[in-house]
Amino acid sequence: MKTKPADPGRRAGLQAAAAALGLLAIAPAALHAQPKPFDLAALMALLAQRKGGEARFTEERTVSTLDNPLRASGRLSFQAPDRFARYTEEPTTESMEVQGNQVLLKRGSRTRQMALDAVPELAALADAMRGTLNGDAAALQRHFKAQVSGNAARWVLLLTPLDLRLARSVQQLEIAGLGPDVRSIDLRLVGGDRSLMLVEPLAAAAAPAAPAKK
DSSP states (O other): HHHHHHHEOHHHHHHHHHHHHHHHHHHHHHHHHHOOOOOHHHHHHTTTOOOOEEEEEEEEEEOOTTOOOOEEEEEEETTTTTTEEEEESSSSSSSEEEETTEEEEEEETTTEEEGGSHHHHHHHHHHHHHHHHOHHHHHHHHTEEEEEEOSSSSSEEEEEEEEEEHTTTEEEEEEEEEEEEEEEEEETTTOOOOEEEEEEEEOOOOHHHHHHHH
């Protein structure tokens, strides 16, 4: 007895139905899947991609006892895991280099070296900068409550002091960036004083061209 060949139209219909059932089987999971939020962990992972770099900065400081803001400019340098330096070129030449627990301050012919933990407020701000640049959430959370907004392309990190002694002088520190680059640092002090630093990363030096083959 010969088997009647399946109707092509019916077979196509069965295949379509099976495919639809397959889609329905995975649809609930797909419907419940949510994009991963851009949180502190995601920001730290993004920033940790950079192991070092240099940038130009311009800073405007508003001081309540002065009629006009103070302006400065210069260069920033960072090398993972714990070296951060600021070299001010205008209006005066001075520098601050932080490495480990040591701070080296230079102004004109004067040089001063000190332990970072001798000034807890400075240590906290240094941890905020190095923690951000190094993608180290633990360093940030030692001294600050950290809140992240935005996305990987354009983000804002708001740091609010946890330590009561630090909170007496620092209201908040807002760091904003584009991708893995920090682009602004806004430090607001209790009493209304403020320092706003705009940062322009310097492009890495071009690799030397390979010698021409003979």
